Amino acid sequence: MSNTGTVGVGVIGAGVISSQYLENLTRFPDLEVSFVADLDRDRAAAQARKYGIPGSGTVADLLAIDAIEIVVNLTIPAAHVDVGLQILDAGKHVWAEKPFALDREGGRLLLDRAVERGLRVASAPDTFLGAGLQTAQRLVDAGEIGAATTALALFRAVGPESWHPNPEFLFAKGGGPLYDMGPYYLTALVQLFGPVARVTAAASTSRATRVIGSGPRAGTEFPVEVPTHHAALVDFESGASAQVVFSFESRWECPAVLEVAGTTGALALPDPNAFEGMISVWTDDPAHPREIESTGVSDGRGIGVLELARAIRTGVPERAHGQLAFHVLDVIVSIDESARSGVPALVPSTAQRPSALPVGWDPKARTV
Ligand SMILES: NC(=O)c1ccc[n+]([C@@H]2O[C@H](COP(=O)([O-])OP(=O)(O)OC[C@H]3O[C@@H](n4cnc5c(N)ncnc54)[C@H](O)[C@@H]3O)[C@@H](O)[C@H]2O)c1
The missing domain is CATH 3.30.360.10 (Dihydrodipicolinate Reductase; domain 2)
Structure with missing residues (x-):
């Protein structure tokens, strides 16, 4: 794994939303998508073929590839935390689809494991x-x-x-x-x-x-x-x-x-x-x-993965950071709890407002 140059990316989950991601991620020059994994290996292979990605197979195959630094987790919500923890344990950064987790405990596990491993966990939405x-x-x-x-x-x-x-x-x-x-x-x-x-x-x-x-x-x-x-x-x-x-x-x-x-x-x-x-x-x-x-980036899903990759290379925090996703999850869980109990719910967590992207931030530029 190198600390300079194009950032290696793997994708887990080759379902409906993977097409939008793969379409975009394969067009950003700062990223190199090399592998698609899914429980359904045929589905992973079909998506890899369609988007010109060299490798496909199982999650274990993907996590064994040294050149992959960020893994994009496009599995169903019930698998987000388990798959995210596997990615972190393999020494790779996570881009998680939403919701961040099913509950606060799962979200906290992801944040804590990332800190323990010195890795990042960033999350959709990137809209x-x-x-x-x-x-x-x-x-x-x-x-x-x-x-x-x-x-x-x-x-x-x-x-x-x-x-x-x-x-x-x-x-x-x-x-x-x-x-x-x-x-x-x-x-x-x-x-x-x-x-x-x-x-x-x-x-x-x-x-x-x-x-x-x-x-x-x-x-x-x-x-x-x-x-x-x-x-x-x-x-x-x-x-x-x-x-x-x-x-x-x-x-x-x-x-x-x-x-x-x-x-x-x-x-x-x-x-x-x-x-x-x-x-x-x-x-x-x-x-x-x-x-x-509106003016700015309209490339679609995947710009958050690119922003994460650039933040890794330049050593600054990413904007779609896990603490933001955790806070949004906490608000969601609190809404759910308040609706069930019939009383207002205090939201325990907080998060910093992400700063605006610099004007002219260009996904198609080569920057790393
Ligand atoms: N469909 C959309 O329009 C859309 C839009 C934005 C975000 N999302 C989010 O993206 C995620 C995926 O949604 P989708 O619509 O693509 O779902 P999907 O059911 O079409 O695809 C999910 C894929 O993940 C695979 N998978 C599940 N568990 C796995 C595991 N443990 N290991 C490896 N692969 C596993 C499944 O086999 C399947 O191919 C969800 O979190 C969803 O909220 C979906």
């Missing part, structure tokens, strides 16, 4: 590094809307069983709209407002089973094991507050809502599960917003 949310962060940091005081975040959809060929994990522990989609919205809110102090939540489940809507198993009924609708009030350490809804109960695919109001203006932001989009800015005339095209 907050994209043009849309970076432009929003720059506007908020520049005082464009005064002090940010309130927000509204709404995710409402019919449910991913309509399009995901193996959707059971999205309705099991670690799934549901709170754990599956909450990370995008809550990470964006922590990016813009800082850490969360307290949550007050309600939840419901409309149906005990759902039916797979696509792929070879279409028509198969499976159990719903978690709430499919969460609504919460979120109080930040700063004194600001937000209302959030995460729902698989909608009868239509509603557009994402992420609005931030401040003492002198307001912003309507693009979908926080996207990397770009228009921003509406209300400052002078409440009836007529200015429409701003």
